[in-house]
Amino acid sequence: MTTVSLTVNGQSVTADVDPRTLLVQFLRDNLRLTGTHVGCDTSQCGACVIHLNGQAVKSCTVLAVQANASVVTTIEGIAEGGELHPMQAAFREHHGLQCGYCTPGMIMSAIDIVNRKGNALDEQTIRAELEGNLCRCTGYHNIVKAVAAGAQGMAQAPMRQAAE
Amino acid sequence: MYAFEYHRPTSVKEAAGLIGQVEDPKFLAGGHTLLPTMKLRLAGPANLIDLGQIAELRGIERSGDTLAIGAMTKHAEVANAAEVKEAIPALAELAELIGDPHVRNRGTIGGSVANNDPSADYPAACLALNATIVTNRRKIAADDFFQGIFTTALEDGEIITQIVFPIPTQAAYAKFRNPASRYALVGVFVAKHADGVRVAVTGAGSNGVFRASEIEQALSGNFAAEALDGVTVSEAEMNSDIHADAAYRAHLVSVMAGRAVQTAVARG
Ligand SMILES: Cc1cc2nc3c(=O)[nH]c(=O)nc-3n(C[C@H](O)[C@H](O)[C@H](O)COP(=O)(O)OP(=O)(O)OC[C@H]3O[C@@H](n4cnc5c(N)ncnc54)[C@H](O)[C@@H]3O)c2cc1C
Ligand code: FES
Ligand code: FES
Numbered sequence: 001m002t003t004v005s006l007t008v009n010g011q012s013v014t015a016d017v018d019p020r021t022l023l024v025q026f027l028r029d030n031l032r033l034t035g036t037h038v039g040c041d042t043s044q045c046g047a048c049v050i051h052l053n054g055q056a057v058k059s060c061t062v063l064a065v066q067a068n069a070s071v072v073t074t075i076e077g078i079a080e081g082g083e084l085h086p087m088q089a090a091f092r093e094h095h096g097l098q099c100g101y102c103t104p105g106m107i108m109s110a111i112d113i114v115n116r117k118g119n120a121l122d123e124q125t126i127r128a129e130l131e132g133n134l135c136r137c138t139g140y141h142n143i144v145k146a147v148a149a150g151a152q153g154m155a156q157a158p159m160r161q162a163a164e
Numbered sequence: 165m166y167a168f169e170y171h172r173p174t175s176v177k178e179a180a181g182l183i184g185q186v187e188d189p190k191f192l193a194g195g196h197t198l199l200p201t202m203k204l205r206l207a208g209p210a211n212l213i214d215l216g217q218i219a220e221l222r223g224i225e226r227s228g229d230t231l232a233i234g235a236m237t238k239h240a241e242v243a244n245a246a247e248v249k250e251a252i253p254a255l256a257e258l259a260e261l262i263g264d265p266h267v268r269n270r271g272t273i274g275g276s277v278a279n280n281d282p283s284a285d286y287p288a289a290c291l292a293l294n295a296t297i298v299t300n301r302r303k304i305a306a307d308d309f310f311q312g313i314f315t316t317a318l319e320d321g322e323i324i325t326q327i328v329f330p331i332p333t334q335a336a337y338a339k340f341r342n343p344a345s346r347y348a349l350v351g352v353f354v355a356k357h358a359d360g361v362r363v364a365v366t367g368a369g370s371n372g373v374f375r376a377s378e379i380e381q382a383l384s385g386n387f388a389a390e391a392l393d394g395v396t397v398s399e400a401e402m403n404s405d406i407h408a409d410a411a412y413r414a415h416l417v418s419v420m421a422g423r424a425v426q427t428a429v430a431r432g
Contacts, residue, residue: 019168019170020165020168022199043199043267056265056266057270061195061270063170065170066214109265109266131265132265132266132267
């Protein structure tokens, strides 16, 4: 067993884990944060995307022990005071999901895109930047719309973006 | 994934010491090749030595006419670094074409070079730019380093610390991506140096990354896409698989080389 200490959604956690525990397993099984999904487990689909020290990563391809002393944000950590994050609100508003399986990863990736590329995102940029996130249902069309709108929404809530 | 012991050294010296002491060890860098391989049980090291906490393995530094990149520098860092964009824009562009944003936030240049996947991008840059692979034991010229599919000059327990790239006069990388895996079906890196043209091809060769001498010759007299008119590369050494056969890949090498030259020339 190896000890890991990290901050998840603002709370410090320490646990002894088998070193082969994936970060996504740690989040889901140890912390019961089941919003982060496992779609493929082969680093392809992006359903497991979380933010590690502010950067979007596939948590199925990171060991929990590699995240020691890091700051992790999951889909559960972005709403504030019962109010959806602007990107979540945009996915609801624009019907950016059908079964919802890919949605947590899509939203965490989308917020990361806005953090890197700003609030005015064109369709081409969004499609290119989402290439690590697969969706089996929507055909992406409404996801792209939702990301563009969510990016605008984040501009109107600058405090939020800074807190990310 | 099989069980293993995990180690987190904070210096190259400590990592090199550890690898000599523990049984069946492997270094872990970004983990974006190694962890998937371990999940498939194609690798099952008993000890994993994480290089992630070794500060001396990170960073990008320009000195005179070379650019040195630490082994643990992530693809996204290379893609976005002002020093890289200014000194060798082709290298920043290559890094931006690796996988997807999430892969680029974890994968490292050292891991990619050590792994020498036959479809990986960095090996082409190393070979065309005549890079030096610096390890904790010695310096290895790229021409001697890449020795075939997943095979390099690295000895057991040797750690890549840095890759040093001479800054070329002109360079560009053109990649034809496999749309599903995002790896190169064919990737061609062309570089014009003061002492000649070097062209390296990834994704195509049945023996991994290689230098395309026909194309180098054609371009050394005239560094322009027209110089490649009618220049063909032999399909004898090309890889053939479900994605593309050898003839298709051979054809694509000339086409991508032409595109790379065009980009390099346009950049000036
Ligand atoms: C979905 C996906 C898409 C990808 N697409 C591409 C692509 O388009 N192009 C591309 O080039 N690659 C691609 N990759 C591979 C990616 O770039 C890997 O990150 C890279 O090949 C390995 O780097 P790493 O840091 O993750 O190394 P790891 O996986 O940690 O290690 C790889 C190997 O190198 C050894 N090693 C690592 N660092 C050192 C060192 N400093 N010294 C000695 N040995 C070392 C390890 O022991 C291991 O054997 C993709 C990966 C994924 C998951
Ligand atoms: S579950 Fe991690 S990429 Fe699919
Ligand atoms: S909504 Fe079903 S996978 Fe995207």
